[in-house]
Amino acid sequence: xxxxxxxxxxxxxxxxxxxxxxxxxxxxxxxxxxxxxxxxxxxxxxxxxxxxxxxxxxxxxxxxxxxxxxxxx
Amino acid sequence: xxxxxxxxxxxxxxxxxxxxxxxxxxxxxxxxxxxxxxxxxxxxxxxxxxxxxxxxxxxxxxxxxxxxxxxxxxxxxxxxxxxxxxxxxxxxxxxxxxxxxxxxxxxxxxxxxxxxxxxxxxxxxxxxxxxxxxxxxxxxxxxxxxxxxxxxxxxxxxxxxxxxxxxxxxxxxxxxxxxxxxxxxxxxxxxxxxxxxxxxxxxxxxxxxxxxxxxxxxxxxxxxxxxxxxxxxxxxxxxxxxxxxxxxx
Numbered sequence: 656x657x658x659x660x661x662x663x664x665x666x667x668x669x670x671x672x673x674x675x676x677x678x679x680x681x682x683x684x685x686x687x688x689x690x691x692x693x694x695x696x697x698x699x700x701x702x703x704x705x706x707x708x709x710x711x712x713x714x715x716x717x718x719x720x721x722x723x724x725x726x727x728x
Numbered sequence: 729x730x731x732x733x734x735x736x737x738x739x740x741x742x743x744x745x746x747x748x749x750x751x752x753x754x755x756x757x758x759x760x761x762x763x764x765x766x767x768x769x770x771x772x773x774x775x776x777x778x779x780x781x782x783x784x785x786x787x788x789x790x791x792x793x794x795x796x797x798x799x800x801x802x803x804x805x806x807x808x809x810x811x812x813x814x815x816x817x818x819x820x821x822x823x824x825x826x827x828x829x830x831x832x833x834x835x836x837x838x839x840x841x842x843x844x845x846x847x848x849x850x851x852x853x854x855x856x857x858x859x860x861x862x863x864x865x866x867x868x869x870x871x872x873x874x875x876x877x878x879x880x881x882x883x884x885x886x887x888x889x890x891x892x893x894x895x896x897x898x899x900x901x902x903x904x905x906x907x908x909x910x911x912x913x914x915x916x917x918x919x920x921x922x923x924x925x926x927x928x929x930x931x932x933x934x935x936x937x938x939x940x941x942x943x944x945x946x947x948x949x950x951x952x953x954x955x956x957x958x959x960x961x962x963x964x965x966x967x968x969x970x971x972x973x974x975x976x977x
Contacts, residue, residue, distance in 0.1 A: 671824065671961045673817040678730035682738055683810045693803040697796045703864035714783040717852075719796020722760040724840065724849035724938050726863035 698725040733960075738809045740956040745805015748948035749798040755937075755944040756797055761789050763851055763934035770926065771853035797941075805949060808835055812957065819882065820894070824961045825954035832950030834878060840942045842874040843867060846913050849938035851931065856921045863919055873912055881905035 698720060700706060701713035713720075713727075720727045768785070783792060812831055822830060847867045855863065885901030892900065922931060 671817055674730055674734060674813050676814075678734050679810065679813045682731075682734045682813075686738055686806055687810055690803040690806040693799050697799050697803070699864055699868075703861040710782055714781075714788065715792045716796035717783070718761065718764055718788045718793040719756070719800065721764060721849065721851060722756045722793070722938055722941055723796065723800055724844055724867075724942070726847070726850070726855065726860060726867050728852070728855050728857045728860060 698723070702727060734810075734813050736960055737813055737957060738806060740960065741805045741809020741812065741953055742802050743805070744949050744953035744956055745801040745803070745808070746798060747801075747952050748805065748945050749801020751948040752801060752941050752945035753794055753797045755941045756793055757789070759937040759940055760934070761793070763930060763937055764789070766927075766930055767851035767853050767934065770930070774853070774923070774925075797945075801945060801949070804835070804839070804945075805953070808832060808949065809953065811835075812953070816961075819886075824957040828954030828957055829950040832946045832953070836942060836946035838874045838878040839871060840946075841939075842909055843870040844935075844939065844942075846870055846916060847919055848935050850921075851934040854922050854926060854931070859919075859921065866916060866919065870912070870916065874909065877905055877908055 696712060697716055701710055702720075702725075717727065765785075808831060812828060815831055816824065816827055819827065819830070847863070847870060881901040881904055884904060885897045888897035888900055891897075
């Protein structure tokens, strides 16, 4: 009997409480932008626009850029 | 407490992204690199001017590829973890694992598949260097539009759910997403810069491998991050408890 009572609680997924927006916002602002900067360097630097001169960054991640679907050349 | 949870999830997201990046790197090396090499061979055979190599091919296809794919994995892992913090408990009655897999499936679709169907990945020698600015703008625009539309569709679904029920609210939201994406496909400019005699089979294999890499990345991320999030948020997994309790009696 104890098992049949325990069964529904075991199969029902525990839904954790919502995280308050105030707790997420600072992390999202700082790390969200940092992550986008990383994606920019993998995906677009020294292609359409350049932060650094030359083509070293572009050439280094060349294959990844093609295979990850970013426009290259 | 809550801020610490966000930080813990962010760290786990970046680690899961790194792990998924390793899997994607294996897929990229085994499935993608042969097509890249063939496309470069085509390029060399058809262009008369030979550019000086800044980075050798052997470095580009190993260390360079690894840098790009792993950074991509970590960066998207971090962004997905932040999106997960927001989605958790807000999109519906899903546990951490289901939320993570749902989120990463949606990310694969909106961040990659939707832009890919309009502006697919291209191997070397496909693409005019003079139009790189236009193509980059269009690609990122399509990506941004797709993500915004997916967020909009999710909000629409949540609004409709009390009246239509979860099933039909989801159907309507997905249909609305598909229709607006279809309109965007129709009205955004076409890009077709495939050289006349470029092998069609090679282009197809390259694009399939690009799709495979993303599927491995997001599939791996959803499973890995879901497991880490589950252990963090529900320290005693329901399944393990169910297994040990009958044994104890």
